[in-house]
Amino acid sequence: MxxxxxxxxxxxxxxxxxxxxxxxxxxxxxxxxxxxxxxxxxxxxxxxxxxxxxxxxxxxxxxxxxxxxxxxxxxxxxxxxxxxxxxxxxxxxxxxxxxxxxxxxxxxxxxxxxxxxxxxxxxxxxxxxxxxxxxxxxxxxxxxxxxxxxxxxxxxxxxxxxxxxxxxxxxxxxxxxxxxxxxxxxxxxxxxxxxxxxxxxxxxxxxxxxxxxxxxxxxxxxxxxxxxxxxxxxxxxxxxxxxxxxxxxxxxxxxxxxxxxxxxxxxxxxxxxxxxxxxxxxxxxxxxxxxxxxxxxxxxxxxxxxxxxxxxxxxxxxxxxSETVEEDLPEEVTPDIAGHLVFKNVSFSYDGNQKALDNISFELPAGKTLGILGSTGAGKSTLVHLLQRLYPYEGSITLDGVELSTIKRSHIRKKIGLVLQEPHLYAKTVKQNIAITKSDYEEAQIVAAAQAASIHSNILTFKDGYDTIIGEKGVSLSGGQKQRIAISRTIIDEDKRILIFDDSLSAVDMETDTRIRQALKKRSKDITTLIISHRINTLSQADLILVLDEGKIVQKGTHEELIREEGLYKRIWDLQQMVV
Structure with a gap:
């Protein structure tokens, strides 16, 4: 009562x-x-x-x-x-x-x-x-x-x-x-x-x-x-x-x-x-x-x-x-974010026992690209989820010298764009899905984002073009089309200073993959980018590549350095070259 x-x-x-x-x-x-x-x-x-x-x-x-x-x-x-x-x-x-x-x-x-x-x-x-x-x-x-x-x-x-x-x-x-x-x-x-x-x-x-x-x-x-x-x-x-x-x-x-x-x-x-x-x-x-x-x-x-x-x-x-909610605290800050990222001795566990990430340390200057490679369960997605303050962590993560845990969540998420392997699309038009974050995007901005994601030509073949309703969760689209619309939705927001692609190019062919990466590099040249992928070709142009295994960094370097070093990266590279 x-x-x-x-x-x-x-x-x-x-x-x-x-x-x-x-x-x-x-x-x-x-x-x-x-x-x-x-x-x-x-x-x-x-x-x-x-x-x-x-x-x-x-x-x-x-x-x-x-x-x-x-x-x-x-x-x-x-x-x-x-x-x-x-x-x-x-x-x-x-x-x-x-x-x-x-x-x-x-x-x-x-x-x-x-x-x-x-x-x-x-x-x-x-x-x-x-x-x-x-x-x-x-x-x-x-x-x-x-x-x-x-x-x-x-x-x-x-x-x-x-x-x-x-x-x-x-x-x-x-x-x-x-x-x-x-x-x-x-x-x-x-x-x-x-x-x-x-x-x-x-x-x-x-x-x-x-x-x-x-x-x-x-x-x-x-x-x-x-x-x-x-x-x-x-x-x-x-x-x-x-x-x-x-x-x-x-x-x-x-x-x-x-x-x-x-x-x-x-x-x-x-x-x-x-x-x-x-x-x-x-x-x-x-x-x-x-x-x-x-x-x-x-x-x-x-x-x-x-x-x-x-x-x-x-x-x-x-x-x-009565569940705990995420809320911005008065003492949390909203600094200018350029994208300089530093992980120092970062660890995380989902259940308090087995560590999903174990003592991760690396530095990525603003505007540079980080590639992440690893087997399923190696901790790749967990690492990028920590960047959006979805979970508490041990160690230190700083953005432009400011500890991540002291920055307001709402501020961080406005500055970081995340594209997932399985993106969620709404039962709306293509145009509405791309411009989901704001209602005042101009037609030219929507088209430019779609072109950068290499989906514009596909959209024009749809029955009603950009006004085509794509169905719940994008059920009427292929996996590659859904991923590219999700990319368009993320890169259209010019406030983003960090872009994360969590295996979000896995459903497109190699040629389209290359075309998207070139367009993104040209469009977002000053934006810090993190790319998770199982394709070496997708990661090869990154300024720094991390190879994860069981939550630990087992290799770190550029593409040229890693293919000359015995390890997981070189083995995958050799296998993929044989397939090609």
Missing amino acids: KRLVTYIKGYGLAFSLAILAIVIATVMQLAVPLLITFAIDSVIGNEPAGRLQFLLDTYGKNLSGVVLLVILISLFRGLFMFLKGYLSSYAAENIAQETRDKLYTQIQYMTFERHTRKETGDMIQRCTSDVETLRRFLGVQIVDLGRIIFMILLTVGIMLSMNVKLTLFSVLMIPVLFFFSYIFFTKVQKTFEKSDEAEGKLTTVLQENLSGVRVVRAFGREDHEIGKFEEVNRNHQGITYKLIEILAWFWASSDFLTLLQSGIVLVVGARMVISGEITLGILAAFITYINMLLWPVKQSGRLLSEFGKTTVAVKRIEEIL
Whole structure:
């Protein structure tokens, strides 16, 4: 409840008015059985009207007046029920919107390390299904809580004023129902959490399959993917079925207890009417009231189950909102960056045990090119990721003499452009993907960037040229075309002082590779460039080449120096020359 209060904050007035509306509507609902008692005992019969004598004086023994009054009360009750629904829905929808915005903002600034450990499907689940659970509880159940409490108190009060003995018989099952609801609540909470987690895994499998549909088709993995989905779907179905089973047992058992309570009231009340202890109108009122009373008692079970679901949903939402975020600190600086890069005894580990980088040291003057070669897992991508402050590190990395860890992340990332081997493109036009960082790029700038990346001529062959929509993640493009559009997107920004190409020329042929590198050198001659590649030809023009193996620098030098030195670089060079 403490967590829920933080969400309600700012909408207290709306919820208070909604509860007031439901209280007024409840009072009007409870007035109807009193009118029925009056009609049976005093209009049709000859019992004294008591507090309703003024109605007898006004309408006499005319049922039409009572009927008209019941209709008017029902109309006004409907109006207040509408106000309750409108106010609670208004508050709940706004809270849900704000929560989604907070979650999305949190995800944007969450540390890269945390992103790598979170499943995408589970994150989607928390931002959609869990927020929907919260919205539904705030929009419906939390206001009904006020109604239930008020309904029970007022109904029991009215019944006591009519007949204490019959009231005691009328509430026999209420403690049993409350206890039963509490037991049910504890069970449903645990099962719902398992169901929610299972649905998150189901969403993850679906998301991964849709994202990698080309790989699935290329390797004929359809049957494997179907089997994987069926397995998590069966698990989700089994847990959800257990949840439904618990719900079914509760509603069936609570219905039995409710009918048993109604039966007790009917039997005891009938005997009391026969003995003359109460009138027929009072019995009719009690039967109506007991049904009104048992409904909120039963509803408390549903409210507790929804509360259980909501506590799980809020816990999962709060887990995201409480994640560590990347934020610029006041003491961090925004120096001018020319691109002079120095690594000194830099080490890094993902798990705190095995080092992905071990004692890396090198210096790269501004405007120069660094080539990085190494086998898979040697630490190439990790090295360039450290440059963008995606991970904390040991040792020293300086940009133009300023320690990297003291520079604002937002400033660094504006100055460093990164092109990945598998770039992410958006389901927008080619033009929009190239100019994704700013909306005010001129046509000539977009074309010039595309020409430098050697993709301009390809774009002109597309159906709508630069206005061609390329599909989600660039699914309609080849690997080489996606890489070159990503290069265009990076080099169009003239604020970049360091460019990193993380094996981002791997999908283009040697001729195109050479053409792109020559165009980039001409266009970005004063920009520091880091190129990760398995092609020696791509690295051969670099001013400094590092050869990494198991996180360590095993060779360092120029192309001419390294091909004369026995080692990994020369072996790869000889193999690639043989292939050529």
